[in-house]
Every structure is written in structure tokens, then in C-alpha cells.
Amino acid sequence: MSLDDRKLEVLRAIVEDYVATQEPVGSKALVERHQLGVSPATVRNDMAVLEEEGYIRQPHTSAGRVPTDAGYRLFVDRLSRVKALSPAERRAIERFLAGAVDLDDVVHRTVRLLAQLTRQVAVVQYPSLSRSSVRHLELVPISTTRVMLVMIADTGRVEQRLVELPAPTTSDDVLDLRRKVNAKLAGQKLADAPPLVQALVDESAPEARTTMACLASVLLETLVERSDERLALAGTANLTRGGVLDFQGSLRPVLEALEEEVILLKLIGEVEPSTTRVRIGDENEIDNLRAASVVSTGYGPGATIVGGLGVLGPTRMDYPGTIATVRAVARYVGDLLAQN
Amino acid sequence: MSLDDRKLEVLRAIVEDYVATQEPVGSKALVERHQLGVSPATVRNDMAVLEEEGYIRQPHTSAGRVPTDAGYRLFVDRLSRVKALSPAERRAIERFLAGAVDLDDVVHRTVRLLAQLTRQVAVVQYPSLSRSSVRHLELVPISTTRVMLVMIADTGRVEQRLVELPAPTTSDDVLDLRRKVNAKLAGQKLADAPPLVQALVDESAPEARTTMACLASVLLETLVERSDERLALAGTANLTRGGVLDFQGSLRPVLEALEEEVILLKLIGEVEPSTTRVRIGDENEIDNLRAASVVSTGYGPGATIVGGLGVLGPTRMDYPGTIATVRAVARYVGDLLAQN
DNA sequence: TCTTGGCACTCCTGTAAGTCGAGTGCCAGT
DNA sequence: ACTGGCACTCGACTTACAGGAGTGCCAAGA
Numbered sequence: 001m002s003l004d005d006r007k008l009e010v011l012r013a014i015v016e017d018y019v020a021t022q023e024p025v026g027s028k029a030l031v032e033r034h035q036l037g038v039s040p041a042t043v044r045n046d047m048a049v050l051e052e053e054g055y056i057r058q059p060h061t062s063a064g065r066v067p068t069d070a071g072y073r074l075f076v077d078r079l080s081r082v083k084a085l086s087p088a089e090r091r092a093i094e095r096f097l098a099g100a101v102d103l104d105d106v107v108h109r110t111v112r113l114l115a116q117l118t119r120q121v122a123v124v125q126y127p128s129l130s131r132s133s134v135r136h137l138e139l140v141p142i143s144t145t146r147v148m149l150v151m152i153a154d155t156g157r158v159e160q161r162l163v164e165l166p167a168p169t170t171s172d173d174v175l176d177l178r179r180k181v182n183a184k185l186a187g188q189k190l191a192d193a194p195p196l197v198q199a200l201v202d203e204s205a206p207e208a209r210t211t212m213a214c215l216a217s218v219l220l221e222t223l224v225e226r227s228d229e230r231l232a233l234a235g236t237a238n239l240t241r242g243g244v245l246d247f248q249g250s251l252r253p254v255l256e257a258l259e260e261e262v263i264l265l266k267l268i269g270e271v272e273p274s275t276t277r278v279r280i281g282d283e284n285e286i287d288n289l290r291a292a293s294v295v296s297t298g299y300g301p302g303a304t305i306v307g308g309l310g311v312l313g314p315t316r317m318d319y320p321g322t323i324a325t326v327r328a329v330a331r332y333v334g335d336l337l338a339q340n
Numbered sequence: 341m342s343l344d345d346r347k348l349e350v351l352r353a354i355v356e357d358y359v360a361t362q363e364p365v366g367s368k369a370l371v372e373r374h375q376l377g378v379s380p381a382t383v384r385n386d387m388a389v390l391e392e393e394g395y396i397r398q399p400h401t402s403a404g405r406v407p408t409d410a411g412y413r414l415f416v417d418r419l420s421r422v423k424a425l426s427p428a429e430r431r432a433i434e435r436f437l438a439g440a441v442d443l444d445d446v447v448h449r450t451v452r453l454l455a456q457l458t459r460q461v462a463v464v465q466y467p468s469l470s471r472s473s474v475r476h477l478e479l480v481p482i483s484t485t486r487v488m489l490v491m492i493a494d495t496g497r498v499e500q501r502l503v504e505l506p507a508p509t510t511s512d513d514v515l516d517l518r519r520k521v522n523a524k525l526a527g528q529k530l531a532d533a534p535p536l537v538q539a540l541v542d543e544s545a546p547e548a549r550t551t552m553a554c555l556a557s558v559l560l561e562t563l564v565e566r567s568d569e570r571l572a573l574a575g576t577a578n579l580t581r582g583g584v585l586d587f588q589g590s591l592r593p594v595l596e597a598l599e600e601e602v603i604l605l606k607l608i609g610e611v612e613p614s615t616t617r618v619r620i621g622d623e624n625e626i627d628n629l630r631a632a633s634v635v636s637t638g639y640g641p642g643a644t645i646v647g648g649l650g651v652l653g654p655t656r657m658d659y660p661g662t663i664a665t666v667r668a669v670a671r672y673v674g675d676l677l678a679q680n
Numbered sequence: 681t682c683t684t685g686g687c688a689c690t691c692c693t694g695t696a697a698g699t700c701g702a703g704t705g706c707c708a709g710t
Numbered sequence: 711a712c713t714g715g716c717a718c719t720c721g722a723c724t725t726a727c728a729g730g731a732g733t734g735c736c737a738a739g740a
Contacts, residue, residue, distance in 0.1 A: 366732050369732095398732090402733060404731085
């Protein structure tokens with residue numbers, strides 16, 4: 001049996017009321033609070049159907065109804081329009097991000113802002129190196145056998161690593177290395193780096209080869225393998241809103257998941273262009289997060305995407321509001337990056 | 341009335357049992373589990389005195405006793421010897437830190453290690469810039485009006501900031517700036533930097549002065565004012581061990597405090613040489629942490645201290661074990677830094 | 681003077697029973 | 711197809727009661 005308009009309207013009302021009150025919602029309260037134009041008995045019949053279809057359920061036999069993950073999914077897909085942000089929120093975003101002085105600063109401000117606006121846990125991925133280009137590579141001699149490698153990407157991101165050289169090297173040698181490395185890699189996409197780095201080794205004179213090989217291996221390790229690792233997190237205290245009711249009684253698994261950067265990157269980092277992705281409860285592959293929902297999207301200058309950001313909260317969240325905020329923040333951050 | 345040896349022994353037994361079982365401990369259970377050589381009635385008399393002196397209290401009239409903050413304090417100061425670490429723990433520390441490749445890596449590994457060993461929340465401060473010296477300053481031209489300032493400290497810490505120049509500048513000019521800045525600051529303590537930076541501005545030729553002033557202000561801002569800001573955090577999931585019993589029912593305030601870097605720096609960063617500092621419950625100035633205890637110490641190569649590290653947990657924690665672990669980890673990290 | 685056994689007392693914990701009320705499902709009537 | 715009515719279910723909350731852990735105090739003993 002398919003769901004007619006009124007049944008969908010009932011589902012929407014249930015979701016909205018439950019999100020607002022955090023209490024199972026009954027048929028009587030529903031007709032009182034929403035203008036459905038029918039009696040509680042009718043609503044009960046609709047509820048019975050919705051329950052049979054798996055969109056709502058009763059915590060116990062004589063309580064009201066609560067949306068299931070499938071119910072939230074239907075709500076998000078078909079029953080909600082994205083709320084426009086209030087002028088106050090727009091102003092808050094602008095003011096908050098305006099003073100940023102630095103990529104680090106941008107990321108930190110963004111993640112705090114997102115946590116504050118959505119009142120949930122916010123995650124922001126640093127611009128992914130695999131989507132960046134090399135702006136400049138710097139080699140700073142530390143001692144005769146040690147060099148600090150500093151990579152500056154066009155996104156403003158800076159990575160550094162200490163390189164242990166196999167043999168003592170003069171500062172002229174280092175300058176020479178620096179020139180060669182920059183000539184080969186500057187302006188190149190990091191994703192294209194591996195063959196170029198290999199070429200650097202192949203092209204270098206025999207006597208410099210071991211040194212270059214050493215540098216090359218660190219380069220690859222830093223720029224490619226460890227590339228997407230960084231992210232910022234804020235708002236974990238928001239997990240405790242709504243008592244222990246959300247997250248089925250224990251924050252433990254959620255906090256554990258939030259400590260694993262790999263997990264967060266999986267959640268936030270896999271973004272398709274101009275889509276806001278919503279994962280509700282069971283839709284999360286991570287077991288620890290089966291009681292949580294994640295709203296994520298990509299950001300970047302213009303239409304390109306250099307990283308992801310999003311929020312995590314209980315399945316019982318204000319999806320329209322959250323989606324709107326996440327999108328808006330992503331757009332502002334993208335604009336900010338475009339200016340540099 | 342002063343506390344004789346047996347009363348202290350009773351207090352120790354109460355603390356140890358309560359830490360182990362997390363349940364109020366009564367007189368009968370106490371004489372059964374510890375060889376006190378006296379009857380429960382005697383222990384009860386001692387308990388009455390200990391309670392009057394404020395070292396223990398009863399949650400309700402007919403429950404066992406629980407240590408107060410003052411009781412833990414006395415226990416830590418006079419009743420516990422620091423446990424030696426097990427060989428397994430020593431090995432774990434060595435293995436965990438051995439693979440570190442980088443200062444960032446050292447800090448991340450350390451904080452995870454500390455969280456894992458103590459099963460509590462761990463905090464590690466990056467080597468404080470105010471206690472470091474400048475190894476090298478690098479200026480990387482980004483565009484004609486933008487330069488990336490990279491500072492490398494002797495502790496391995498690297499800071500970078502984008503500098504907007506007031507006027508277009510050639511790369512020769514930048515090289516010149518770099519030379520001057522390094523000549524003045526390389527090898528100097530960061531704490532001594534402000535007058536030197538000022539001197540740089542005063543000494544520069546009139547036509548270069550505005551540029552130098554601009555650079556100088558960013559230098560000061562980055563190196564001095566924002567200096568001690570960075571730290572790493574791990575193990576927040578450990579807060580949920582022991583149910584909601586610890587932290588008087590709500591993790592909220594604790595999680596909030598952990599999000600404030602300023603607060604954490606206050607807790608971890610204020611270290612005196614070769615002391616392990618223990619703050620128990622009310623002894624914390626931060627209101628949100630009045631139900632928590634903090635064990636912190638300094639670390640650094642040799643006898644010098646470049647930063648702080650520590651753990652935070654419920655007042656009901658294994659102090660001797662925690663103190664031992666924190667000290668040991670700090671020493672290993674110090675040794676590691678000394679090698680660089 | 682310190683220690684100890686005895687004893688009455690307090691008060692938390694757990695169980696059982698009973699009431700209340702919200703909410704439901706179903707059915708007959710419109 | 712919708713509605714009002716009604717019996718039913720079941721969790722939430724109260725009360726009552728028994729059990730037990732733990733205490734404080736006291737008088738007697740070392």
C-alpha cells in the first residue's frame with residue numbers, strides 16, 4: 001500500500017514533534033498541535049500503517065510513536081525543505097570567519113562555529129593534500145645530516161618533516177636540492193607527485209642519488225601517504241545535551257569513534273561535488289555510530305572541493321536546520337579560501 | 341587530636357578499596373580485606389575520628405565511608421609510595437615512542453600512550469615556544485605582496501604564518517629580509533625576542549621600514565603571544581568508564597573544560613622543575629573540574645623543561661599508578677627530545 | 681586508656697501490589 | 711472513508727514492607 005499525502009503529513013508531524021520534545025508523540029497531541037483536519041482515531045489508523053511500513057515504532061505498547069531511521073530518511077528526502085538561515089546566523093558566520101589570519105585559524109574557527117550553530121559535534125577536514133598543488137618546497141638545513149622539509153600547498157596548508165640525510169651535506173648542496181625539487185614539483189598536483197619524485201631520483205647524478213632517494217622517500221611519505229590525515233573537532237560537550245537518552249544510554253562508543261581520525265575521515269572526507277550527504281543511524285557503516293547521524297558536505301574555492309566538513313549528532317536531530325547550517329558554513333569557508 | 345598510625349592505615353585501606361570497588365567501604369569489609377589486627381568496632385571508632393577531621397564521609401547514614409578530597413590529598417602526600425612500572429609497561433612506552441618521526445608524531449604518540457596506560461584523559465602540551473630558541477626563520481614568497489613566515493625552533497616545533505606585505509616586494513628583498521631576521525634572531529631564546537624584533541625595525545633603512553614593521557608585528561604575534569597555544573588531547577572516551585557515577589552525574593562540564601585550550605594550558609602548562617603536581621577535586625581552580633583530579637608534570641631534554649603533560653580523571657583514581665606512569669612517560673619523552 | 685562484643689537504630693535496596701493515565705486497537709455508526 | 715466510543719495494555723509513580731549493611735554507643739574486659 002502506498003502512503004497518501006495525509007500519512008506523509010502525519011509522519012512529518014511526528015518527526016517534528018519528537019525532535020522538539022524528545023518524547024514519544026501520541027495521536028491526540030498530534031491533532032492538537034498540527035492542523036491535520038481529522039480526528040485522533042484517523043491519525044491512529046495512519047500511524048498503524050506507518051508503523052507497518054517501518055517508518056515509526058512504539059517504544060512500548062502504550063506509548064506514543066517515535067520515528068525509525070527509515071522514518072527520518074523519508075522525512076529528509078521528501079518531507080522537509082531546507083530552512084533559510086536567519087540574518088543573525090549569517091552575520092554570526094561572517095563575523096566569526098572574518099578575522100581568520102591563517103589556514104589553521106580558518107579551520108579552527110570553522111569547526112567551533114559549526115559546533116556552536118548546530119549545537120552538535122563538528123568536524124572539519126583540512127584541505128586535502130591529494131586535491132592540492134605544490135606551491136613551494138623549502139629545505140632548511142638543521143645540521144650537516146638533517147634537513148627540515150617544508151611543503152606549502154596552494155590551499156595554504158603547510159606540512160613539514162625532518163629528513164635524516166645518509167651523508168653530510170653542505171648548505172650549497174641543500175640549495176641545489178631545493179632548486180631541483182622545486183623545478184620538478186612546484187605547481188604540480190600532489191596526486192601526480194609520485195612519478196615526478198621518482199624521476200627526480202632517476203635524473204640525479206650518481207653521487208647525489210642516495211641523498212635524493214632519501215629525500216624522495218620522505219616526500220612521498222609526507223605528501224601522499226599521510227596526506228589527508230588532519231582534521232579538527234569541536235563540540236563534544238554537545239553530546240551530553242538531551243541527557244543519556246540519545247545514543248542509547250552510552251556516549252562511550254561515540255566518543256571512541258570520534259578519537260579515530262580514520263573513522264572521521266571516512267565520514268567527512270568522502271564527498272561528492274555539491275551534495276550534502278546525510279547518514280542516519282544504521283546507514284553508518286561504523287558500528288559505534290549506529291545511534292548517530294552525520295551531515296557532511298564538501299567545501300572549497302569556487303566549485304572545486306578541497307575537503308569535507310560536517311556535524312555528528314543524535315538521529316533525533318533537526319535535519320533541515322542542520323543541513324542548512326552545514327551548507328552555509330561550507331560555502332562561506334569556500335569563499336574565504338577563494339580569496340587567497 | 342592527631343591521627344595515629346593505625347588511623348592513617350585505615351584511611352589508606354579505605355582509599356585503596358574505594359578506588360578498586362567504587363563502592364563505599366564499611367568497617368567489616370575493611371578488617372576482612374586488610375590485616376589491621378583489630379576488630380570492626382575499633383575501626384569504626386577510627387572512622388568516626390577520620391570523618392570528624394574531614395578525610396572521609398558517608399554518602400548516607402548507613403552506608404560505608406568514602407574518601408573526601410582532603411582524604412585523597414593526605415593519601416597522596418603521606419600514605420602512598422609511587423609504584424614501580426612493570427617491565428611490560430616500560431616496554432610498551434619504548435616501543436610506542438620509538439617509531440616517532442617528527443615532533444608532531446612524538447606528541448600524538450605520547451598523548452595516545454598516556455591515555456591508554458592510565459585509562460584516563462591525556463593532555464600533552466607542545467614544547468612551549470617561550471622556553472625554546474629560534475633555530476631558523478624562513479621567508480617563502482607566495483606572491484609579490486605575500487610571504488609565508490616559517491619558524492623552526494630548537495625543540496623541533498614549527499610555526500608558520502602568512503604575512504601580508506604593505507608594498508610589492510621582490511624576491512631579492514625577501515632574501516635580504518630573511519638574512520637580517522636570521523642574523524638577529526637565530527639562536528636566541530624566544531622569550532628574549534621582543535626587544536630584538538624592535539631593534540630590527542629601528543635598524544632597517546627608512547624605505548624598508550614599513551615592510552619590516554609589518555613582518556615584525558606578525559613575528560611578535562606568532563612567536564610570543566600565540567606561543568604556548570598548542571596541545572594534544574586523547575582518551576576522552578575513558579571519561580565514561582565507571583558509568584555516570586564519577587563526575588557527579590554529568591560529563592558535560594568536564595567535556596566543556598576539555599574544549600577550552602586556555603583551561604588545559606593552565607592545568608598542564610604551569611609546571612615547576614622536577615615536580616609532579618596533583619590537583620584533587622576542589623583544588624582545581626576551574627569550577628567545571630571540581631569533580632576531577634589532574635596529575636601533571638613537566639618534560640624536556642635533560643633537566644630543562646620545555647612543556648607539560650598530564651592526565652585528568654575522576655578524583656577516585658589510582659594515584660600511585662597514575663603518578664608513576666605520568667612521570668615515566670615524561671622522562672621517556674624528554675630523552676627522545678634530547679636525542680634531536 | 682584502649683579495645684571489643686553486643687545491640688538498637690538508621691536508611692538504602694529490592695520486591696510486590698495498587699492506582700493512574702496516556703495511548704492504543706477495534707468496531708459500529710455515519 | 712472518517713469518527714466516536716470503549717475496553718485494554720502497560721509503563722510510571724506511589725505505598726508498604728522485609729531484608730540487610732553499616733553505624734553509634736555503651737558497658738565490660740585487657
